[in-house]
Amino acid sequence: MxxxxxxLRRFHEEMRKPLENAYRRVLQSGCYIMGxxxxxxxxxxxxxxGVKNCVGVGNGLxxxxxxxxxxxxxxxxxxxxxSHTFIATWLAVSHCGAKPVPVEPDTRTYNINPELIRNAxxxxxxxxxxxHLYGQPADMDPxxxxxxxxxxxxxxDAAQAQGAKYKGRRVGSLGHAAGxxxxxxxxxxxxxxxxxxxxxxxxxxxxxxxxxxYGSVTKYKHELVGYNSRLDELQAAFLREKLKIQDKxxxxxxxxxxxxxxxxxxxxxxxPYVPSYSEPVWHLYVIRSKKRDKIKALLESQGILxxxxxxxxxxxxxxxxxxxxxxxxxxxxxKQILSLPISPSLKEKEMNYICKILNNI
Numbered sequence: 113m114x115x116x117x118x119x120l121r122r123f124h125e126e127m128r129k130p131l132e133n134a135y136r137r138v139l140q141s142g143c144y145i146m147g148x149x150x151x152x153x154x155x156x157x158x159x160x161x162g163v164k165n166c167v168g169v170g171n172g173l174x175x176x177x178x179x180x181x182x183x184x185x186x187x188x189x190x191x192x193x194x195s196h197t198f199i200a201t202w203l204a205v206s207h208c209g210a211k212p213v214p215v216e217p218d219t220r221t222y223n224i225n226p227e228l229i230r231n232a233x234x235x236x237x238x239x240x241x242x243x244h245l246y247g248q249p250a251d252m253d254p255x256x257x258x259x260x261x262x263x264x265x266x267x268x269d270a271a272q273a274q275g276a277k278y279k280g281r282r283v284g285s286l287g288h289a290a291g292x293x294x295x296x297x298x299x300x301x302x303x304x305x306x307x308x309x310x311x312x313x314x315x316x317x318x319x320x321x322x323x324x325x326y327g328s329v330t331k332y333k334h335e336l337v338g339y340n341s342r343l344d345e346l347q348a349a350f351l352r353e354k355l356k357i358q359d360k361x362x363x364x365x366x367x368x369x370x371x372x373x374x375x376x377x378x379x380x381x382x383x384p385y386v387p388s389y390s391e392p393v394w395h396l397y398v399i400r401s402k403k404r405d406k407i408k409a410l411l412e413s414q415g416i417l418x419x420x421x422x423x424x425x426x427x428x429x430x431x432x433x434x435x436x437x438x439x440x441x442x443x444x445x446x447k448q449i450l451s452l453p454i455s456p457s458l459k460e461k462e463m464n465y466i467c468k469i470l471n472n473i
Contacts, residue, residue: 114415115453115462118297122457127353131303134349144345146325153348156355157308160275161284165317167309168343169324172271172293175307176204178341179267179289180239182319185210191239192232194224195427195442201243201269202426204291213237214427216441220385222246222398222449226254233258239265244273244283246421246451247299247365247395251387252278252286259287267291270310274300275362277391284310294343294351299365299393300358302347364456365394368463372397372452375467396421397454399470404448407473414469419451 124131138149150168158166169175185191187209193201195214205212215232218225224242240259242250250268259266266287270276273283274292284290292298294306309320319336322329327338354361369392373383382400386392398421401407408418425442427435452466 113462113465115417115458115466117417117419117451117453118455119457120296123455124303126457127357130353130356131350134353135346138346138349141345145342147345149345149348149352150343153343153352153355154308156352158310160355160358161282161290161310163285163290163310164312165310165314167317167320167324168348169307169309169320170341170343171305172269172291172295172307173200173204174324174339174341175291175293175309176201176241176267176269177207178320178323178339179291179309179311179316180204180208180210181323182316183239183265183267183289185238188236189238190234190236191241192229192237193241194243194245195425195439196222196224196422196445197243197245197269197426198271198422199426199429200271200293201241202432205241206431210238211236212426212432212435214435214439214442216439217245217445218251219441221248221251221387221390222445223248223250224255226251226258229255229258233262233264237262237264239267241267241269242287243269243271244276246384246398247273247276247393248384248386249273249276249278249283249286249390249392251389253389256287265289271295271298271307272395273393274298275358276393279389285312289313289316294347299362299395300351300354303350304347306343306347306351308343361456362393365454366392368454368456368458369394369397371463372454372467375464376470378471378473380473381470394454396451398449398451400445400448401450402448403473404450407470408450410473411466411469416466416469417453420446420449421451422446
């Protein structure tokens with residue numbers, strides 16, 4: 113049996129009709145950039161996330177970068193980031209000329225550890241940027257409390273967690289603002305690149321709208337030194353169709369995650385931990401084992417493709433040599449974690465096969 117890590121073609125085949133209808137709408141409209149589909153999606157996604165403003169941009173990295181720019185973050189500033197995350201979180205900070213300051217993860221949730229943030233705050237700290245990793249919300253209450261005490265901005269990286277809830281509230285509405293990604297494999301994914309900024313702050317939203325469009329909201333009148341980072345009409349139309357069934361997709365993922373948790377009984381595997389405050393959306397189902405590499409190789413020999421998120425932490429990448437110090441928890445995780453297939457389209461027989469192989473190791 114051959115099981116891909118994520119079968120986008122199978123998933124999109126199930127949505128063929130609404131996606132084709134969305135394509136026809138855009139084709140026939142004659143408007144392909146900054147038009148009615150984007151305007152409608154921004155309103156619908158803002159409502160879904162429980163915020164006043166959504167601003168569609170080119171991708172998730174640019175969403176975070178433009179947000180930092182909108183808040184005036186630049187050279188000399190420091191931004192606290194998780195040490196265990198995709199490098200885009202760090203890159204957004206570096207693109208502003210600011211310095212990413214890594215903080216180690218909680219050993220159970222793998223999200224940034226709020227208890228360790230305090231010691232990372234300096235006179236130059238301006239922002240705390242928690243990531244809702246793998247679809248699991250970070251513990252936001254202590255982060256927000258600490259930020260309020262020190263007068264810091266909280267920007268959520270919600271790229272992996274569209275629809276997830278923290279104490280009943282959706283991610284993207286838990287800090288001052290948030291950036292998210294619509295990369296095709298995300299829970300809410302486009303058929304190309306895309307991203308968005310979410311915020312209740314009208315001033316910040318307006319500034320991001322200018323920054324994404326050459327620093328302009330009125331053609332040929334440029335108020336800021338801006339960028340070209342726009343979510344196009346076709347991707348917005350596709351996302352509108354997917355958003356209609358987003359909760360259904362997330363429930364399907366949650367069902368797969370529960371099946372894994374119930375069926376995997378191998379004591380060599382550490383399964384995901386879900387705190388009481390969290391309603392995750394299971395962007396990834398991540399197990400942990402000291403025998404990770406052998407398990408991965410064996411699964412692949414049986415036709416089961418897995419992934420490692422992330423094999424080389426940001427602080428060990430060549431582009432961040434200046435941060436190269438011991439981040440022990442992050443480095444251990446990079447050697448032990450393994451992501452299993454958890455597509456909404458994963459079939460029952462495929463899941464049973466994966467669990468059988470893992471239990472017999």
